Amino acid sequence: xxxxxxxxxxxNAVTALSRLPGVGRKTALRFALHLLRRPEEEAASxxxxxxxxxxxxxxxxxxxxxxxxxxxxxxxSPRRAASTTVCVVENVKDVxxxxxxxxxxxxxxxxxxxxxxxxGIGPDCLEIASLVERVKTGGVDEVILATGATVEAxxxxxxxxxxxxxxxxxxxxxxxxxxxxxxxxxxYTDEATxxxxxxxxxxxxx
Amino acid sequence: xxxxxxxxxxxNAVTALSRLPGVGRKTALRFALHLLRRPEEEAASxxxxxxxxxxxxxxxxxxxxxxxxxxxxxxxSPRRAASTTVCVVENVKDVxxxxxxxxxxxxxxxxxxxxxxxxGIGPDCLEIASLVERVKTGGVDEVILATGATVEAxxxxxxxxxxxxxxxxxxxxxxxxxxxxxxxxxxYTDEATxxxxxxxxxxxxx
Numbered sequence: 171x172x173x174x175x176x177x178x179x180x181x182n183a184v185t186a187l188s189r190l191p192g193v194g195r196k197t198a199l200r201f202a203l204h205l206l207r208r209p210e211e212e213a214a215s216x217x218x219x220x221x222x223x224x225x226x227x228x229x230x231x232x233x234x235x236x237x238x239x240x241x242x243x244x245x246x247s248p249r250r251a252a253s254t255t256v257c258v259v260e261n262v263k264d265v266x267x268x269x270x271x272x273x274x275x276x277x278x279x280x281x282x283x284x285x286x287x288x289x290g291i292g293p294d295c296l297e298i299a300s301l302v303e304r305v306k307t308g309g310v311d312e313v314i315l316a317t318g319a320t321v322e323a324x325x326x327x328x329x330x331x332x333x334x335x336x337x338x339x340x341x342x343x344x345x346x347x348x349x350x351x352x353x354x355x356x357x358y359t360d361e362a363t364x365x366x367x368x369x370x371x372x373x374x375x376x
Numbered sequence: 377x378x379x380x381x382x383x384x385x386x387x388n389a390v391t392a393l394s395r396l397p398g399v400g401r402k403t404a405l406r407f408a409l410h411l412l413r414r415p416e417e418e419a420a421s422x423x424x425x426x427x428x429x430x431x432x433x434x435x436x437x438x439x440x441x442x443x444x445x446x447x448x449x450x451x452x453s454p455r456r457a458a459s460t461t462v463c464v465v466e467n468v469k470d471v472x473x474x475x476x477x478x479x480x481x482x483x484x485x486x487x488x489x490x491x492x493x494x495x496g497i498g499p500d501c502l503e504i505a506s507l508v509e510r511v512k513t514g515g516v517d518e519v520i521l522a523t524g525a526t527v528e529a530x531x532x533x534x535x536x537x538x539x540x541x542x543x544x545x546x547x548x549x550x551x552x553x554x555x556x557x558x559x560x561x562x563x564y565t566d567e568a569t570x571x572x573x574x575x576x577x578x579x580x581x582x
Contacts, residue, residue: 177433177442177443177444178444179428179429179432179433180433180442181423182428183426183428183429184424185425186421186422186424186425187425187426189414189418189422190410190411190422191406191407192406193408194464197398199469199472201396201397202429203469204396204397205426205429205430206429206430206433206442206468208395208430210431212395213426213427213429213430213431214427215392216392216393216395216396216423216426216431217422217424217426217429218423219385219388219389219391219392219393220389220392220393220411220419220422220423220426221420221423221424222388222389223384223386223388223389223408223411223412223419224411224416224418224419224420225414225416225419225420226385227383227385227386227412234382236386236412237383237410238383238384238385261399262412263405263409266405335525336532338380360409
């Protein structure tokens with residue numbers, strides 16, 4: 171049943187908040203009533219942060235990561251800019267996930283999505299041409315395709331691989347290791363992952 | 377592990393969004409990245425709705441419900457203003473819930489919370505004095521205490537009941553029926569509710 175509100179202000183806030191991912195009208199109403207109970211500064215700072223996030227945000231000229239400057243902190247770092255490895259990821263969140271591992275010290279390239287004809291996302295919507303151009307320009311020895319293990323990721327990887335091999339045949343193209351997740355039991359690992367893990371078994375090391 | 381962002385704008389947005397109830401930094405980041413992918417108008421309209429909600433909101437002079445005018449639509453309705461029944465609720469959301477039942481056509485009084493010494497909420501923080509005054513002024517025959525079935529609700533109800541009986545001894549004070557929820561099975565009804573339902577059994581009617 172559609173809820174009727176006694177105030178257009180509340181109605182507008184609930185409608186706007188319910189556009190956030192995973193937020194329905196009930197949760198949006200909870201958010202709105204919470205904001206009403208809090209000091210006015212809190213609502214104002216939320217409004218300001220949201221407005222500025224979208225209007226003032228910039229993307230790194232080189233890797234398309236979110237950035238305050240023309241180059242993001244990673245591309246701007248002299249130590250990392252010297253790297254010849256580029257890690258290709260779907261989105262900005264994936265950069266954060268990989269940075270959190272503290273195991274990678276190279277550069278990134280953020281595609282801004284994956285090829286998905288169903289959703290009308292073709293290669294032209296993504297930063298694929300700029301990646302190919304970047305590799306062609308030189309200074310890149312290895313491209314790591316660090317996308318997920320989905321159909322869209324496989325399609326995108328295959329497409330990028332073909333383009334790269336055509337324009338820069340000498341570049342090394344790798345992908346993330348696929349296998350049993352750390353902490354997972356065999357019993358609960360899906361068959362496709364397990365099959366791939368057997369075929370791609372590695373020497374036992376102590 | 378605390379996440380590091382490549383942009384203060386993103387950091388600020390995530391911090392502000394994570395102050396919403398039930399929203400952690402991960403969900404806040406999902407909200408922020410979603411806003412970045414959407415047209416700028418969407419973030420702007422959310423920001424505007426949130427800012428105006430808190431700064432422009434008004435409360436009904438009589439019942440303290442959210443309102444655009446001095447009187448909320450319920451208190452302003454001539455048919456409802458003629459009612460002599462006042463339904464006391466904890467918050468604005470409860471007004472909506474009761475309105476949604478389409479079974480109540482009287483007036484409301486929004487307390488703005490429940491007495492909770494643990495949270496530092498005493499009777500003076502709530503609209504209790506204004507309720508007592510409103511009943512004393514006349515025109516109210518029945519006060520329905522429509523709060524939940526919690527310790528705080530019981531405390532608040534008891535406090536209000538004593539004040540009302542002292543200042544307006546003739547007013548009828550009622551509370552919501554307590555019992556087995558519609559659609560619930562006996563097997564899954566908690567003991568306290570079941571015990572109360574047996575003691576407060578009603579004549580069987582066809």
